[in-house]
Amino acid sequence: MTTTPVASALRAPELAALADSRTAHNYHPLPVVVEHAEGAWMTDVDGRRFLDLLAGYSALNFGHGHPALLRAAHTQLDRLTLTSRAFVHDQFGAFCAELGDLAGKDLVLPMNTGAEAVETAIKVARKWGYQVKGVADDQATIIVAHGNFHGRTTTVVGFSDDPDARNGFGPFAPGFVHVPYGDAEALAAAIDETTVAVMIEPIQGEAGVLIPPDGYLRAVRETCTANDVLFMADEIQAGLGRTGRTFACDHEDVVPDVYILGKALGGGIVPVSAVVADRDVLGVLRPGQHGSTFGGNPLACAVGREVVSLLSGGDLQARALELGELMRERLEALVGHGVHAVRSRGLWAGVDIDPAVGTGRAVCEALMERGVLAKDTHGSTIRLAPPLVVTAEDLSWGLDQLVDVVQG
Ligand SMILES: *Cc1c(COP(=O)(O)O)cnc(C)c1O
Secondary structure (H helix, E strand, C coil): CCCCCCHHHCCHHHHHHHHHHHCCCCCCCCCCCEEEEEECEEEECCCCEEEECCHHHHCCCCCECCHHHHHHHHHHHHHCCCCCCCCCCCCHHHHHHHHHHHHCCCEEEEECCHHHHHHHHHHHHHHHHHHHHCCCCCCCEEEEECCCCCCCCHHHHHCCCCHHHHCCCCCCCCCEEEECCCCHHHHHHHCCCCEEEEEECCCECCCCCECCCCCHHHHHHHHHHHCCCEEEEECCCCCCCCCCCCCHHHHHCCCCCEEEECHHHHCCCCCCEEEEECHHHHCCCCCCCCCCCCCCCHHHHHHHHHHHHHHHCCHHHHHHHHHHHHHHHHHHCCECCCEEEEEECCCCEEEEECCCCCCHHHHHHHHHHCCEECEEECCCEEEECCCCCCCHHHHHHHHHHHHHHHCC
């Protein structure tokens, strides 16, 4: 074990101050300065170790430096990294086929960031609406949920109802209709002849890991089918093993028309996102109608293929279920003792801190002092999303620290 260096020798405060002075303040990071990481553990520039209970908002589901993912990336780096989509490369078809098979869908359209995949899904839904459903030109609407988080582009923040995300960035694109999250009747009532799609998160991550009532996703599926409307599930944060199943929709045995994937799809190495759907939906796009220079690049596809391979065995999903049970039991014991409420599914939890204990931020700062990294959201909620490779022992230790912090 390393011992804590004397304060005057610490590099972290200096580097944190440099970062703070030379970047836009669109984030308020904890003042930890990470230098390297392995598995569920990160080490800062001063040699202090931290258990990562955020996992890059689920982008690091397989942990830091997963050997198989690193091997795939290193091998591909030496072979071929970029062609653009003007040419086909040898990883492209295999990635699309393997990810399509994992999701049970015909086609995959790879992009880079989550927000781009959401934008892509919106374009596909509109095109499908005009071309297949026969909606009148420029009239297509998409139903979204209150409290949604789908990314940061201007179209996407335009249908956010978080004032920080939205205010000051208008004018916004029209064509989005809001309904309360988790209310299947309100959703059915909002559908009219202009509706081309319903786009929701199967669990709202950014909103604080909000889990809809049982049966909601199934009802959404039935309503969409009955009304010839696409069900688009934004599984960017919820999907790829996080909840103990490959997709969060799997918990209700629901298959959406469109999966929107990102975050963990890049294995914590490169940004990889994708829209995954059957031919009758994604097939509406013709050459020139959509694109991305980096989307589906060889390095992304090689890493993405390894991600799919890691998930196809089901071991990581099983692990998320098992460790998730441990986490849920520990967290539920805290309700009424420094914690107001806990919501969890698999290895993913939203913990509402009792304001008497402090803000979510204060709790995260106290956790950092104890060698645990987590992130607050919406003032008093802490989101826990450990890498799925965390050991039961390390996870237990991390939760011990949370118990100590909230119980003073
Ligand atoms: C993170 C996230 C996005 C946006 O992904 P980026 O890669 O940050 O653009 C979209 N939807 C959900 C549900 C997310 O969690």
